[in-house]
Amino acid sequence: MTAATPLKIETPSGKGADDENFPVGSFLLPRRLRPHVATYYAFARAIDDIADNPQATPEEKLVRLDAMERALDGAPGDDAAAVEKATRLRSSLIATQVDFAHARDLVSAFRQDAVKGRYADWDELMDYCNRSASPVGRYLLELHGEDPAGFRQSDALCNALQVINHLQDCAEDYRRLDRVYLPGDWLREEGADVAMLAAEAAAPPLRRVIRRTVARCRQLMPEARALPSVLRSRHLAMESAVIVKIADRLLDALTQRDPVAERVELTKVQFALCGISGAIAGMLR
Numbered sequence: 001m002t003a004a005t006p007l008k009i010e011t012p013s014g015k016g017a018d019d020e021n022f023p024v025g026s027f028l029l030p031r032r033l034r035p036h037v038a039t040y041y042a043f044a045r046a047i048d049d050i051a052d053n054p055q056a057t058p059e060e061k062l063v064r065l066d067a068m069e070r071a072l073d074g075a076p077g078d079d080a081a082a083v084e085k086a087t088r089l090r091s092s093l094i095a096t097q098v099d100f101a102h103a104r105d106l107v108s109a110f111r112q113d114a115v116k117g118r119y120a121d122w123d124e125l126m127d128y129c130n131r132s133a134s135p136v137g138r139y140l141l142e143l144h145g146e147d148p149a150g151f152r153q154s155d156a157l158c159n160a161l162q163v164i165n166h167l168q169d170c171a172e173d174y175r176r177l178d179r180v181y182l183p184g185d186w187l188r189e190e191g192a193d194v195a196m197l198a199a200e201a202a203a204p205p206l207r208r209v210i211r212r213t214v215a216r217c218r219q220l221m222p223e224a225r226a227l228p229s230v231l232r233s234r235h236l237a238m239e240s241a242v243i244v245k246i247a248d249r250l251l252d253a254l255t256q257r258d259p260v261a262e263r264v265e266l267t268k269v270q271f272a273l274c275g276i277s278g279a280i281a282g283m284l285r
Contacts, residue, residue, distance in 0.1 A: 008082060009064050009067050009068060009079075009082040009083055010050065010064075010085070011049055011050050011055075011056060012049050013052065013053070026239060026242075028239040028242070029235050029236065029239055030144075030233075030235050033144065036092045036095075036098075036143060037140070037143070039089050039092045040089060040092065040102075040103070040136075040139055042088070042089075043068075043085045043088070043089040043103060044106055046085045046086075047110045048106075050064045051065070051113035051114050052113070052176075058115045061111075062111060062114055062115070065107055065110060065111050065114065067082070067083055068083055068085075068086045069086070069104065069107045070083075071083035071086035072087075072100065072104070073100075074090055096143055098142045098143050099138075099142060102135040102136075102138050102139035102142070103135070103139075105131040105134075105135040106131065106136075109128055112128060112131075117180060119181055119182070119183055120183070120185065121185045122183045122186075122216060124183075125163070125181060126159060129162045129163065130155065132162060133159050133161060133162035134151075134154070134155040134158050136158055137157060140154075140236065144231075144232075144235070145232075146231055146233065146236065147230075149230070150227065152223065153226045153227035153230055154240075156224040156227075157220070157223075157243060157244060157247065159220060160217045160247055160251075161243070163213060163216075164217060164251065164254065166182075167210060167213060167254050167259050167264075168265065170197055170210070171259065171260045174194060174197035174198060175198060182194075182209050182213060183209075186209045186212050186213070187206075187209055190205045190206075190209050192205035192206040193205075193206075196260075197260060200260075201258055201260055201261040202258050202259070202261065207258065217247075221247065221248065221251070224244055228240050228244070228281065234282070237283070238278070238279045238282030239282070240282065241278040241281045242274060242275050242278030242279055243278070244278065245277055245278040245281075246266065246271070246274045249274055250264070253265075
């Protein structure tokens with residue numbers, strides 16, 4: 001272990017697959033691939049928790065993320081137990097011959113989270129999503145042996161989901177981490193200020209920015225809805241169709257409800273209905 005590396009690399013938040021908006025490695029995926037999906041998710045969760053730790057300084061976060069990437073690359077020197085999730089993912093990627101870029105891009109995005117708290121415009125936000133969200137879908141497609149031509153549809157779905165999650169967490173991200181993913185130019189144009197995220201409810205200018213963000217997510221959804229139809233794997237088509245249903249339902253909810261005043265999420269019944277209808281749609285694609 002290098003002198004600059006802390007004894008404890010990970011800073012677990014306690015969040016897991018059950019806290020996500022979408023099914024992670026669900027029974028819809030082939031049984032033989034689920035352990036690899038779980039290993040990828042565990043790595044992503046670990047480095048996300050590092051970047052989102054409000055007690056760690058930006059410098060400490062970067063040191064920890066660097067250690068995880070070194071382990072991913074197989075570099076010697078760090079305590080094996082401290083970087084176990086990265087080491088396990090390395091073994092998984094080698095075994096499945098999936099591109100390491102889908103993990104390295106995540107590290108790049110979370111390094112950015114450690115030091116950046118504002119986004120100038122939608123394009124800058126999409127650049128972040130292309131490294132924080134798109135790699136997840138690309139990993140799943142490659143793991144299932146899908147044609148990379150499907151990356152375009154997968155990217156649209158993953159990026160929409162990422163922004164949906166940003167909207168769900170907009171108040172908490174600002175209060176805990178002073179991090180705002182709403183486009184800065186839209187905030188200015190609507191006369192909104194990030195400090196409005198600390199209020200008990202969204203002021204009208206902020207509500208307009210949220211609705212603009214939802215509208216841009218909706219523009220991604222036609223491409224996203226095409227994803228199940230371009231996949232060869234029926235298992236993955238079913239899983240992706242479920243996620244499309246969830247995304248559409250959450251966008252409807254975010255249009256009608258205030259994510260500053262409450263946590264906007266689906267009920268268990270709504271989630272189950274998305275699962276059933278999505279699985280059927282994917283199977284019959």
